[in-house]
Amino acid sequence: MPKKRRGKRRSGCPLNASVEMLGDRWSLLIIRDMMLRGAKSYKEFLECYEGIATNILADRLRKLVAYGIVTAEPDPSDGRKLNYLLTEKGIDLAPVLTEMVLWAAEHEDTGNQALVRQMRENKEQFLAGVRKRWANRNSPRP
Amino acid sequence: MPKKRRGKRRSGCPLNASVEMLGDRWSLLIIRDMMLRGAKSYKEFLECYEGIATNILADRLRKLVAYGIVTAEPDPSDGRKLNYLLTEKGIDLAPVLTEMVLWAAEHEDTGNQALVRQMRENKEQFLAGVRKRWANRNSPRP
DNA sequence: TAATATCACTTGCATTTCACAAGTAATATA
DNA sequence: TATATTACTTGTGAAATGCAAGTGATATTA
Secondary structure, three states, rough: OOOOOOOOOOOOOOHHHHHHHHOOOHHHHHHHHHHHHHOOOOHHHHHHOEEEEEHHHHHHHHHHHHHEEEEEEEEEEEEEEEEEEEOOHHHHHHHHHHHHHHHHHHOOOOOOHHHHHHHHHHHHHHHHHHHHHHHHOOOOOO | OOOOOOOOOOOOOOOOOHHHHHHOHHHHHHHHHHHHHHOOHHHHHHHOOOOEOOOHHHHHHHHHHHOOOOEEEEEEEEEEEEEEEEOOOHHHHHHHHHHHHHHHHOOOOOHHHHHHHHHHHHHHHHHHHHHHHHHHHHHOOO
């Protein structure tokens, strides 16, 4: 029996595409940890926010790769490891995450006030820094 | 037996708060329709994106109200209706939505190119317009 | 080289969420 | 009074999720 498709989503509408890729409890957190904390390996993601189940993490990483937000390449120094790295499409989410963090900081109690202040006081510079670190992390491999 | 709490989430971390409120398939779409299309009633939300189930819509509206993102007040001209309106906290999500739309427009096929162009070419002016329309919608009641 | 450890998963099972259809109470309109 | 509309709730089956316990490949240690 063919898999029944549930919920017909109109894809042409702005935002629908984003929500399809990012509208769940974990994807944005995974991306945040790659972007701001430099997390790269499965194990690091598992430990970053204790609470995500291993099957869910595997599923989300697979989807992020499928959406072109993340790449998975074997670690040259340890054949067991995969390094998950943000693609350009992935790092382009930095403004989205930044606005979300600023919104939450404005309206909720959130931690890491230093980071928030940095984001708020010079958003452009903060974003440039994020992108630069991303470029440096990727470029050393020709 | 008390309900077991699953998944211990650290709330102090930036972004966790946002994801808790917005990290699902529907909340951001509901907010978008309030913000950009002026949708206000249960029925309008149901029709906006056919596919959301009535129980889920009721649940999401309830949560958005609980989070202080939306208010529900009876329509003065029809006692059966409730008008769901964005709070200040809700309208403050405009930059987040804008960045998400721009990101998707950059990397996916999305509709409403006119809106996207408007957002991209003068983001600040676009955001000011959104906020102004929101203020006008709410202020006529003293 | 054998034993053990680490890593990135997969599998199985119970619980929860979700989509869909059908109903309901309150209010409005004819 | 009869019918319609609005904002839901309830029931049901299917899918997604959380958790514990594996598994196979590679690395490290004795």
